[in-house]
Amino acid sequence: MLSIALAPVLIILVYIYFRDKYEKEPLGLLLTGLIAGALITVPIVLVEKFLVIPVESISGLTSAAYHAFIIAALTEEGFKFIALLLIFWRHREFDERFDGIVYAVFVSLGFAAVENILYVYASGMETGIMRALTAVPAHALFGITMGYYLGLARFMPGEKRILLLKAFFYPLILHGIYNFLLLSGHPVLLLLFIPYLVYLWRSGSKKMKQFSSGSQSNLS
Secondary structure (H helix, E strand, C coil): HHHHHHHHHHHHHHHHHHCCCCCCCCHHHHHHHHHHHHHHHHHHHHHHHHHHHHHCCCCCCCCCCHHHHHHHHHHHHHHHHHHHHHHHCCCCCCCCHHHHHHHHHHHHHHHHHHHHHHHHHHCCHHHHHHHHHHHHHHHHHHHHHHHHHHHHHHHHHHHHHHHHHHHHHHHHHHHHHHHHHHHHHCCHHHHHHHHHHCCCCCCHHHHHHHHHHCCCCCCC
C-alpha cells in the first residue's frame, strides 16, 4: 500500500530532478522542500476543516465550486506558495529559472505524498492506482505552473509583483477547475475531465521545455 502511494511521487520527482540539466539543485535543499510540503499538510487540514462550516447552507454546483476552489485549491496552493517564498525565494541556489519549477514540484509532491498515503490506506489499492494517474501528476503540474511564474518573477524584477500573483492564482485556478469537474457530478463536466488532464500535461510540458531550451538567466 505504501509503495502504491509513494511510487508515482518518486517517479515524478526523479524525472523533474533530471530535467534540470544545467545545474542540479543540492539534494539537501530539495529534501527540505519535500519535508516542508509534507508538513504543510497539518495546517491545510486544520484550515480546510474550518472552511467546511459554511457549506451547510449551500448545495449542488455552488457547493462543488466552494469545495473545489476555496476549501481545497485556495488552502493547498496557498500553503505551498508560502512555503516556497519562505524557503527558496531568496536562497542563493535559486539562480536559474528552471529552479523555480524544481522547488515548486518538490514542495507540491511532499504534500501529495502525505495526501496520497492517507487516501490509499483509507480507500485501498484501486484508489492508489487511480490517483497515481490523476491526482499525483496533477499536483506536480500545478507545481510546474507555480514554479514557472516564480522563476520568471525571480529574474524579472520589473514585473515581480504581477508574476508572483500569477504564481499563486494560476495554480489555484487550475487546481480548482480540476476539483470542480470531479465534484460537480454533472455528466458533461465529468466528460471534460480527461481532456482537461491532457491540457494540464501539455501546458506543463511546454513550460518546462521553454525553460530547458531557453537561455538561463543567472543571477549576477
